Amino acid sequence: EVQLVESGGGLVQAGGSLRLSCAASGFTFDDYATGWFRQAPGKEREGIACLSSDGGKYYADSVKGRFTISSDNAKNTVYLQMNSLKPEDTATYHCAADWGCWEWDYWGQGTQVTVSS
Numbered sequence: 001e002v003q004l005v006e007s008g009g010g011l012v013q014a015g016g017s018l019r020l021s022c023a024a025s026g027f028t029f030d031d032y033a034t035g036w037f038r039q040a041p042g043k044e045r046e047g048i049a050c051l052s053s054d055g056g057k058y059y060a061d062s063v064k065g066r067f068t069i070s071s072d073n074a075k076n077t078v079y080l081q082m083n084s085l086k087p088e089d090t091a092t093y094h095c096a097a098d099w100g101c102w103e104w105d106y107w108g109q110g111t112q113v114t115v116s117s
Contacts (some may be wrong), residue, residue: 022095
């Protein structure tokens with residue numbers, strides 16, 4: 001059974017930083033793409049970062065230059081370093097996995113990120 005468990009969310013002031021973590025299990029971590037999407041109340045889900053199985057990193061324009069995705073394959077963990085946070089980054093952030101980026105079949109329950117102005 002695929003499991004993805006996020007942690008690291010919280011409340012931060014605008015301009016601050018947070019690092020999200022996602023512990024993965026139930027699949028061969030090296031073979032899958034992993035990534036993050038977010039969803040704010042009343043808004044559509046937004047894919048924001050992906051780490052492909054061959055090491056490629058892809059970002060939504062809204063976070064490019066501010067967020068960085070990385071992984072520790074030995075720990076089956078994917079991270080999202082978020083810098084220069086803005087109030088519009090406020091959302092529930094979900095870790096996701098699939099064979100390829102963006103069309104996620106598996107995701108976790110999410111961690112809340114709130115950025116105050």
